[in-house]
Amino acid sequence: MTYKPDAVKSLADAIMRHKRLYYQGKPEISDADYDRLEDQLRQLAPEHPALEYVGSDAPGVNRKVAHETPMLSLQKTYVLDDLISWKGDHDIVGTWKVDGNSLSLVYKKGQLVLAKTRGNGRLGEDVTSKAQWVSDLVPRLQQPLDCEIRGELYCTEHHFAELVDEMLDLGLERPSNPRNIVAGLLGRRSHLNLARYFNFLAFEVLSDDSALHFKDEIEKFAWLTAEGFPIPEPKLIHKESELSAYLDQVKSVMEAGEIGLDGAVFSFNNRDLHYELGNTSHHPRYKMSYKWQGQTAVSVIKDITWATSRLGVITPVAVIEPVTLSGAKITNITLHNAEHVMAYNLKKGDEIEIVRSGEVIPKFLEVKKAAPGRYSWPAACGDCNETLEFDGVRLRCLNEAGCPAQQTGFILNWIRCAEIDDLSEKRLAAMQDLGLVSQVDDLYHLSVEDFLKLPLTKEKMAQKLWKNVQKSKTLPLARFLNGLGIQGTGLTSWEKILEDLPSLDKVRQASEDQIKAIDGFAEKTAQQIVAGLSAKSNIIDALLAAGLKPKAPSRSTSADGIFGGQTFVITGTLSKPRAEIEGLIKQAGGKTSSSVSKKTTAVITNDPDSGSSKMKKAQTLGIPVWSEDNLLEKLEA
Numbered sequence: 001m002t003y004k005p006d007a008v009k010s011l012a013d014a015i016m017r018h019k020r021l022y023y024q025g026k027p028e029i030s031d032a033d034y035d036r037l038e039d040q041l042r043q044l045a046p047e048h049p050a051l052e053y054v055g056s057d058a059p060g061v062n063r064k065v066a067h068e069t070p071m072l073s074l075q076k077t078y079v080l081d082d083l084i085s086w087k088g089d090h091d092i093v094g095t096w097k098v099d100g101n102s103l104s105l106v107y108k109k110g111q112l113v114l115a116k117t118r119g120n121g122r123l124g125e126d127v128t129s130k131a132q133w134v135s136d137l138v139p140r141l142q143q144p145l146d147c148e149i150r151g152e153l154y155c156t157e158h159h160f161a162e163l164v165d166e167m168l169d170l171g172l173e174r175p176s177n178p179r180n181i182v183a184g185l186l187g188r189r190s191h192l193n194l195a196r197y198f199n200f201l202a203f204e205v206l207s208d209d210s211a212l213h214f215k216d217e218i219e220k221f222a223w224l225t226a227e228g229f230p231i232p233e234p235k236l237i238h239k240e241s242e243l244s245a246y247l248d249q250v251k252s253v254m255e256a257g258e259i260g261l262d263g264a265v266f267s268f269n270n271r272d273l274h275y276e277l278g279n280t281s282h283h284p285r286y287k288m289s290y291k292w293q294g295q296t297a298v299s300v301i302k303d304i305t306w307a308t309s310r311l312g313v314i315t316p317v318a319v320i321e322p323v324t325l326s327g328a329k330i331t332n333i334t335l336h337n338a339e340h341v342m343a344y345n346l347k348k349g350d351e352i353e354i355v356r357s358g359e360v361i362p363k364f365l366e367v368k369k370a371a372p373g374r375y376s377w378p379a380a381c382g383d384c385n386e387t388l389e390f391d392g393v394r395l396r397c398l399n400e401a402g403c404p405a406q407q408t409g410f411i412l413n414w415i416r417c418a419e420i421d422d423l424s425e426k427r428l429a430a431m432q433d434l435g436l437v438s439q440v441d442d443l444y445h446l447s448v449e450d451f452l453k454l455p456l457t458k459e460k461m462a463q464k465l466w467k468n469v470q471k472s473k474t475l476p477l478a479r480f481l482n483g484l485g486i487q488g489t490g491l492t493s494w495e496k497i498l499e500d501l502p503s504l505d506k507v508r509q510a511s512e513d514q515i516k517a518i519d520g521f522a523e524k525t526a527q528q529i530v531a532g533l534s535a536k537s538n539i540i541d542a543l544l545a546a547g548l549k550p551k552a553p554s555r556s557t558s559a560d561g562i563f564g565g566q567t568f569v570i571t572g573t574l575s576k577p578r579a580e581i582e583g584l585i586k587q588a589g590g591k592t593s594s595s596v597s598k599k600t601t602a603v604i605t606n607d608p609d610s611g612s613s614k615m616k617k618a619q620t621l622g623i624p625v626w627s628e629d630n631l632l633e634k635l636e637a
C-alpha cells in the first residue's frame with residue numbers, strides 16, 4: 001500500500017478548516033462535498049484523528065467550559081438495511097433529527113445554571129446569556145435535582161423570516177439559512193436577545209440521581225415532557241416493518257419544510273443497554289442516525305411564478321435552469337410562501353443551492369450569489385386579478401366564488417372526496433371549456449350525451465362517467481362535508497363531529513360552542529367550521545337540490561350498548577394497545593376523550609399513583625378510577 005502523507009495532510013487540514021467554518025455558521029462547501037472529503041481521508045487513513053474529531057474548537061467569544069460527560073456526534077447510515085441490522089431484535093425509539101446546534105443545560109438543585117455548546121465534545125462554550133432568551137428552556141425543574149439535559153437548539157422557517165427582518169433593521173448582515181444562523185448568533189458578542197427566535201428540543205438526560213434512572217427511552221421522554229421541555233416526538237418501534245412507515249412520516253415533515261430535519265435518530269429503548277454498550281470517542285453505540293443522502297446543486301432562478309391553490313393560497317415557485325439531482329431533472333422548486341421569498345430576498349437571476357435527499361421533493365437551501373435588487377410579490381391573483389391579502393405568512397386570493405383557479409380546485413377536491421372515478425383533471429378542464437360545468441352541482445345535471453361531447457370519450461366511457469357521478473349522490477355524509485373543502489378540516493374531523501351531531505341539519509345549525517365541546521376541537525377550528533359552513537351554504541343547497549342524499553352515519557354500534565352516553569379517559573400504559581381498548585369502548589356504545597372533565601364517566605389506568613395531570617384532575621373532580629381489569633369485567637358483563 002502506498003502511503004501519501006501529503007494527500008493525507010492536505011485532506012485532514014481541509015476537513016479541520018471546514019469543520020471550524022461550519023460550526024461557526026459559515027460553511028463554504030455543501031455537506032455532501034464535506035462528506036466526500038471525509039470519505040477520501042477514510043480510504044487513505046481510516047484511523048486519522050480528524051475523522052474522530054467531534055465538532056470544532058475554534059476560538060470563540062464565549063468562555064470555554066468542560067463537559068464532564070463528552071458531547072459526542074452520532075454514527076450515521078444512509079442505508080435502511082444497515083439500520084435494520086443495527087436494530088436486530090431490540091425495540092428502538094425514533095425521533096426527528098433536527099438540524100441546529102447541540103446544547104447542553106446544566107441544572108444544580110433543580111436550577112438552570114449553565115447552557116453550553118458542544119464545541120469539540122470535551123470543551124464547549126458557555127452561552128447561558130444567549131440561551132436564556134429561548135422560551136423553551138425550563139429555568140427550574142419541579143424537584144431540586146442535579147442533572148444535564150441535552151438537546152438541539154434550532155430555528156424554524158417562520159422564525160427565520162422574522163429574524164431576518166429584525167437583523168436587517170439592526171443593520172446586520174442577512175443570514176444565509178436557519179441552520180447556520182443558530183451557530184452564527186451563539187458566536188456573537190452583541191444582540192443576545194435575537195436568540196429568542198430559537199427553539200429547543202430536549203432528547204437526553206444525564207444524572208447520577210436515582211430519580212432520573214429511567215428504565216427506557218419512553219419513560220425518559222415522558223419525564224422531559226412532564227418537566228415542560230418540548231421533545232422530538234418519540235416513536236416506539238418493535239418491528240422492522242414499522243421502520244419504513246416511520247421514515248416516511250419523517251420524510252413528510254422534512255418536505256413540509258417548516259422545521260429543518262436532516263434525518264431521524266434511533267436509540268435502543270432499553271436504557272440498561274446504553275450503559276452496557278457505552279461510547280466510542282466519537283459516538284454512543286446505542287444510537288444511530290439515519291439520513292437521506294442529500295445531493296446538492298447550484299442553479300439560477302429564471303423566473304418566479306405564483307400559483308393560486310384551491311383554498312386561494314398563492315404559492316411561489318421558482319423556475320430554474322434545469323439541473324440533475326439524485327437522478328431526476330429538476331426544473332422548478334417550491335419557495336413555500338410569500339414570507340419565504342422575502343426572508344431570502346429571492347428574485348430572478350439569483351444563484352441558489354438546492355438539495356434533494358432520497359425521494360424527497362427537492363428543496364431550496366440558500367442563495368449562493370444574489371442578483372441585484374429586491375424581491376417582489378404579485379399585487380393581484382394571476383387567475384382572477386383580485387387584489388391579494390396577507391394571511392399570516394401567505395398571500396391569499398379572497399375571491400373564493402369568482403376565482404377560476406379556486407373553482408377548479410374546489411370541484412377537483414369534490415371529485416376526490418366523493419370518489420367519482422374516471423373524472424380526471426383533464427376531463428374536468430374539457431367540461432369547463434365546453435361550458436358544461438362551472439359549479440360543482442352542474443356535474444349532477446349532466447347527461448350521457450353531455451359526456452359524449454368530451455374528447456376521446458366513447459359511448460361506453462360516457463355511460464360509465466354518468467353512472468359514477470350518479471353513484472356519488474348517496475355518498476357518506478362525512479365525505480360530503482369533507483368535499484366542501486372547509487379550512488381546518490379533514491375526513492377524520494368530520495367523522496368525529498358526526499359522532500356528536502349525526503345529521504347534516506345538526507351540523508349546519510351547530511354553534512361554535514357546540515363544536516368546541518367535541519373532544520379535540522380548538523376554538524380556532526370551531527370558528528373555521530362554523531364560518532366555512534355558512535359560506536358554503538349556497539353550494540350545500542345547490543347540491544341537495546341536484547338530488548344528493550348524503551348518508552348520515554348509522555347510530556354508533558348502539559347508544560344503548562352498556563356504555564351508551566358514557567365517556568372514558570385512558571392514561572398510562574395498558575396491557576393492550578390503546579387503540580384496541582378504545583375500540584372495545586366504542587363497540588359498547590361509549591366514547592373516549594383525551595381530557596378529563598365533569599362529563600367523564602371514569603378514568604382508566606393501571607397506575608393510579610402515577611401523579612399524572614389526568615389523575616390529579618380526576619381526583620379533584622371526584623371522577624371514578626378504573627383499572628384495565630375493571631373495564632374488561634364490565635365489558636364482559
Ligand SMILES: NC(=O)c1ccc[n+]([C@@H]2O[C@H](COP(=O)([O-])OP(=O)(O)OC[C@H]3O[C@@H](n4cnc5c(N)ncnc54)[C@H](O)[C@@H]3O)[C@@H](O)[C@H]2O)c1
Nearest residue numbers: 018019022027029030031034073074095096097098102265
Ligand atoms: N459543510 C461543511 O463544511 C461541513 C463541515 C463539517 C460538518 N458538516 C456536516 O455536519 C455533519 C456532522 O456533524 P455532527 O458531528 O454535528 O453530526 P450530526 O449533525 O450528523 O449529528 C449529531 C448531532 O445531531 C443532533 N441531534 C439532532 N436531533 C437529535 C435527536 N433527536 N437525538 C439525538 N441527537 C440529535 C445532536 O446535536 C448531535 O450532536 C455531517 O452531516 C457533515 O456533512 C458539514
Ligand SMILES: [Zn+2]
Nearest residue numbers: 381384397403
Ligand atoms: Zn383569484
